[in-house]
Amino acid sequence: MNSHKTSLQFPVICGLAAFLGLAVTACSPSPGKTAAPGPVPAPAPVDPAILADGQRIFNEVCAQCHLAGEGVPSLNPPLIGSAVLKDRPEAAIRNVLKGSQGKTIVNGQKFTGIMAPLDYLSDDEVAAIVTYVRKRFTDTPDPLVTPKQVAAQR
Numbered sequence: 431m432n433s434h435k436t437s438l439q440f441p442v443i444c445g446l447a448a449f450l451g452l453a454v455t456a457c458s459p460s461p462g463k464t465a466a467p468g469p470v471p472a473p474a475p476v477d478p479a480i481l482a483d484g485q486r487i488f489n490e491v492c493a494q495c496h497l498a499g500e501g502v503p504s505l506n507p508p509l510i511g512s513a514v515l516k517d518r519p520e521a522a523i524r525n526v527l528k529g530s531q532g533k534t535i536v537n538g539q540k541f542t543g544i545m546a547p548l549d550y551l552s553d554d555e556v557a558a559i560v561t562y563v564r565k566r567f568t569d570t571p572d573p574l575v576t577p578k579q580v581a582a583q584r
């Protein structure tokens with residue numbers, strides 16, 4: 431690697447790009463990759479009616495075990511900060527449709543509770559719930575889950 435060469439070329443290339451009116455990502459003053467994930471979920475374009483549906487069903491069905499997202503130690507896992515919820519929406523959909531037992535591990539800890547299958551919920555309802563919990567409990571910039579994604583996991 432020749433860092434001298436790179437540091438000399440960089441401003442020249444960026445200056446030329448600016449002169450020509452080109453957008454060169456490497457020349458942008460604040461690259462997005464330095465942004466640290468925060469505890470506050472980023473805003474996302476989700477229909478408020480879907481979130482309202484998701485919240486209503488969450489309170490009716492999920493909150494008895496997951497409470498307000500914090501769960502019950504050693505019994506029901508927390509949803510706040512769940513990596514599955516954030517990064518694997520399909521797996522979260524399957525959790526709801528098919529239930530789960532003995533599989534969840536958070537900070538090396540397993541949970542003894544049983545999540546029963548909730549497949550009586552419609553595709554629209556599951557999509558609304560999973561969208562709602564992803565938006566409320568994770569910092570994913572793109573919480574939306576569609577009924578089509580749910581149908582694919584049934």
Ligand code: HEC
Pocket residue numbers: 488491492493494495496505506507508509512513514515522525526530531532533534535536540541542543544545546548559560563
């Ligand atoms: C009867 C209690 C109960 C209910 C009701 C329930 N859950 Fe769960 N949930 C659990 C348990 C227990 C686990 C862990 C199962 C395991 O260890 O495999 C779990 C796991 C999960 C996970 C996986 C978390 C992770 O980090 O891997 C998600 C997501 C989830 N539940 C979402 C929901 C949603 C959304 C609802 C409502 C539609 C719901 N749960 C209703 C008890 C419940």
